[in-house]
Amino acid sequence: MDSFSSPTGSSSKFSTDEFMDNLKTQLAQAYAQxxxxxxxxxxxxxxxxxxxxxxxxxxxxxxxxxxxRYIEATGIISRALFNAPR
Known part of the structure; x- marks a missing residue:
């Protein structure tokens, strides 16, 4: 059993969307720090x-x-990574 399911197999306290939103927020905070x-x-x-x-x-x-300069360089790198054709 994992921390996302109950012993009866019912859904967890948090929905997948709530979990992902929480995870994204934590990652953004860690990145900013x-x-x-x-x-x-x-x-x-x-x-x-x-x-x-x-x-x-x-x-x-x-x-x-x-x-x-650091913020500008980070922006250039981010645009290059996330807007590059795949």
Missing amino acids: QFVETLTGKCFEKCITKPGSSMSGSDSSCVSRCVD
């Missing part, structure tokens, strides 16, 4: 030369450009 962590790590490493209590103007500009 991973995206932010990757972005933060890469842009911090590239742009923050002297960590301190505040960012310099050049560090702030660098982070902004880094984030913009």
